[in-house]
Each structure stands twice: as C-alpha cells, then as structure tokens.
Amino acid sequence: MNILLSNDDGVYATGINILFEELSKVADVVIVAPDRERSASSHSLTIDRPLRVNEIKPNIYSVDGTPTDAVNIAVHSLLKTKPDIVISGINYGGNICDDVIYSGTVSAAMEGAVMGIKSLAVSLVVNKGGGYLPKDQSLEENIELSFRKAAEFVSNLALVFNKSDFSKYTLLNINIPQTIIDKENVFEYKITKQGKRYFEDFIVEEMDPRGRKYYWIWGKNIKFDDISGSDYEAIHSGIISITPIHMDMTNYNALDKLKNIDFTSYEKSRR
Template sequence: MHILIANDDGYLAPGLQALVDACQGLGTIDVFAPERNASGTSNSLTLHQPLTVHTAANGFRFVTGTPSDSVHLALTSGLIAKPDLVLSGINNGANMGDDTLYSGTVAAATEGYLFGIPSIAFSLTDKGWAHLDVAARVARRVVEAVLAKPPAQGHFLLNVNIPADAKAESAPWRTTRLGRRHASFPAIAQTNPRGEPIYWIGPAGEARDVGEGTDFEATRQGFVSITPLQVDMTHHAALPQWQTWVGQQQ
C-alpha cells in the first residue's frame, strides 16, 4: 500500500502530522502539502508561475502552491510512484455543505480522485485542534475500513467530518448528504496604512439546510459524517427542460 497525504493548512499543521502518525503501519507514506495555509483555495492550480518543491527535516515535501498543486505535482512530476490512496487533512475546522466548494482540503482529495485514485478528506468540526488525537484514530479506522472492504465502484471520493469530541472514537458513522448554508456575511471594509480601502471576505453564513440526512445534522448529534462526493456538476434533472428550450430556439 502506498498512501499520499496532503492538506490545506500547510505542511506544519498539527492535523497533517496527526494524520500521518495515525496511518503509520498501513504502508509507504508520502506527504506533499502547501508551504503556507491555503484554506479556501478550492481546486485552483498555479498556471502562471513555476512551483518549487522542498523537503522538510521530517521528510514532508512542501510546495509553493495550493493543495491541488501539491497533489497534482505528486502525481505527475515523477518524484514518487503512483499512490493507491490519497488522504487530505485533518483540517482545522469543518468542511460541510457549501464549504466543500471552497475547501482546499476537499480539493486535494478531489485531485487524487480526478486521477482515478480513491481519495478521502478528513476535517474536525471545530477549529483549534481540540481532541485531534481522537479524530486521528477515527481517520485511521475509516482508512482501515475502506482498505479492508472497498466499495464496489472502485475509486471513490469521501468527505469525512469528525466531531471535536472526546467520545468521537466510539461515535457511530452516518452516511450523509451535503447540507446548505446561507450566503456569507458581508465583506469587512478597512483602511490600509496609506489610507486606501481594503476588504476582507466575510465569515461563512449560518447553516440553512440542516435537516435529516445532512452532514450538519449528523455531526450536531455527535456522529461521524461520511459524504460520498462526485465531480459531475451536470444538473441531470434539468436536462429535459433545457433540451426542449434549445429545440424551441432553432
């Protein structure tokens, strides 16, 4: 077994080290992670400037780019052999609902999935690394489970959110769908030292769809949320009406 581990909080993040430590003994582990925190960078690739890869004292490779850059380089640069599994995390905070569209943690796993490799993203529901050791043990159990009995479709993309709770190791797992958030809060306007206006993106909005079966609902009840994701963004249910509409335009 050959495992590639990445994240979006940067190669020095406690969550990355915890995930690497948790996976010891499962096989050969390579780490490619961003040099700096790259939260919210989604699936972006750096196309207009070169990237460099450095090796830290602990053997982790860090990349001057995004989480997707890190996994992409690992899979295409020839620096390592193709892995059997891509893991991302453990993220400092939840990645649920609409968060998954922006998440660098999910993006790193998605990059592996796009290359046909089973991939899993792991996140703690709260920021601050509380009970990270427990979350790491949960992540190990999830990895062991998919290795022991992988799903029939072969490669997959999972988004796992683990409650920041001392009891999470014994918490049941729930298969969930993504919930939804309200639009984010307004941008925060400030002034830089030269008197010019600057803006900070506002905080994420409150959860809106937190109903039965959602990741929000599962983690609120103390369950480990496991959401299978896909990349196909086609609105399949709307295809017939758009086919009719296009036909009317001819």
C-alpha cells in the same frame, strides 16, 4: 498500502502530522502539502509561475502553491509509484454543506479523485463560533487529543476503503465532531448527503497607511437547512459524517427539462 497526505492548513499543521504518525503504523505514507495555510483556495492550480518543492525531512515535502498543486506534483513528479489512496487533512475546522465548493481540503482530495485514485477529505469540526456543534460543546483545550482520536478513525477507514470496490472519480468527505473525545473507543458515523447553509456575506472596507482602500471578504453564518440525513444533521448530533462526492457535476434531473426548451424561440418570435 501507499498513502499520499496533503491538506490546506499547511505542512506544519497539527492535524496532518498527527495523521502521518498514525497512518505510518499501517502504511507507507508521504506528505506533500502547501508550505503555509491555503484555506478556501478551492480547486485552483498555479500556472503563472514556477513552483518550488522543499524536502523538510524524509517523506515530508512542502510546495509553495495550492493543495491541488501539491497533489498534482506529488503524483506526477515526486512519488515513485501512484498512491493507493490520497487523504487530505486532518483539517482544523469543518467542511460541510457549501464548504465543499471553497475548501482547499476537499479540493486536494478531489484532485486525487480526478486522477482515478481513491480519495478522502477529513476535517475535525470545532465550534469556532461557526454553529456546527451545540453551543455548550466547545472543547478547544482538547484539540490535540481530538486530532489523535480522529486519526485512529481515519486509519481504520483507510484500511477498509483501500480494499473496497469503490467507483472512480468519487471521494469521501469525512467530518469528525470534536466531541469524539467523549465517546471513548466508540466511532459512531452516518453516511450522509451534503447539507445547505446560508451566509450573510459582507465586505470590510478599510484604508491602508498609504491612503488606499482595501477590502476583506467575510461571511456571517445565518442558518442551516433542516435536511434529513445531511452532514450538518450528523455533526450537530455528535456523529461522524461521511459524504460521497462525485466529480460529474451534471444535473441529470435538469437534462430532460432542458431538452424540451427551444432556446431559439425568442428570436423566432421577434421576426
């Protein structure tokens, strides 16, 4: 089994390197990842400048671009054969609910899915004040142990997933609560749907030393919708969440409604 690993935390991040070690026990693994953190880069491609690739050590490469750039370059130029699976992560921090719109982690896996490759996006959910986990479950001091246990789960999942008859252009978005370290060898998971979260967005406006304004975009978490079977519900219960995400973003429920609307009627009524 050939696996391509990428992420948005950067090639030197703890999560991707621990996952590389674990997956290398069962597969041929290559890392191609951004040379630095590229969180919230979404599915952006760099087309306004050339990209540079640096071989850090055997089977580990950095790209001075986005997660999507890294996967694209890996599949089309660096790898000798098309990978069986693309895995993005393990990301530091959750990617649930609306995070999937902005996440570079999810987008790296999405690029694999766009190419028809089985793909996984994997994130370790830590509190970080984000309200994902109950307030009394902050385990920051055990972060490396949590990554290692999460990597065990992902390795098992990848072996099963590789043999499955899974539809093309669909990826699995996997979120693993840091509380996994409390459950010994038990990996409890649920197949979930995407939840909904609301932000209170605000802009920090300051002045730089040269007297020019600059702006910093930020968001304050407000609440999560209480949706049965959602990724948030699973994570908040300390259970691994596995959510299938499809590349076809057509809203099929809206198709028939739109077909019954005459979008020229306003102009007709004005005549």
